[in-house]
Amino acid sequence: MSIPGYRMATLAEFVGRELGTSDWVLVDQARIDAFAQCTGDRQWIHVDVERAKRESPFGATIAHGYLTLSLLASLAIEIGLIPGDASSGLNYGLDKVRFMAPVKAGSRVRSRVTLLSVEDKGDGRYMVKMANELQTDGASKPALLAETLALLVA
Template identity: 80%
Template sequence: MSIKGYSIATIDEFVGRELGASDWVVVDQARIDAFAHCTGDRQWIHVDVERARRESPFGGTIAHGYLTLSLLAALAMEIGLIPEDASAGLNYGLDKVRFMTPVKAGARVRNRVSLVSVEKKGGGRIIVKTMNELQIEGEEKPALVAETLAMLVA
């Protein structure tokens, strides 16, 4: 997806504006299990479906917080955070992250992104700060809010 009028040359005009919202993505048990396998975080609240049904205050398994955080980059790219005229976009870091609401297995989430700031670094490099809100379908509070940093290369 691309954002109308959004480019390296016009990026400053988008500061303070919402860039858009991604499509909904399902965070199913298979994704949670794959994340647990990759990271070694096999805490029962994430991977033991039967125990989580019995003992979890959420009525079932929930996604890892870092799994939900890891979805932000791809969903921001889907929106069009990296302008079409950029040669590359790289993760540069995080400024703030707050996990607000657990994501239950099977829930759908999407990322709503706003451009907070743009810092030109020279050599065609630009640091963009975005505010990301990972929304959970049907929930009032988001799963998380995070200020992320990306380096765009012209």
């Protein structure tokens, strides 16, 4: 997506504003299993569908918290976090992360991003801080709240 008027030179004008909301992304069992395979985190609550139906307080397997966290970068890019006149955007870190509610297998999530601050780092580089709210379709509270940092390079 493209955010009207959002460029490297106008970043500061967007502080305090919502940049946008991503499209919905399906977090299905195949994605959860692939994440478990990549990370080695094969805890039953994530990968054992039958046991999770029987024993989990959620009645189903749930996504890893770090899986939901890892979605934020691509969803922010989809929204248009990296202005068209930037050469790149680099993940820089996290300031706050809270896993607020589980994401059951088969759920759809999306991210709402608000620009919190911009810091000129010189040489055409800007550190931006975003508030990310990962929402689950049909849920009353967000799955995840996180403040993320990115370095945008002209």
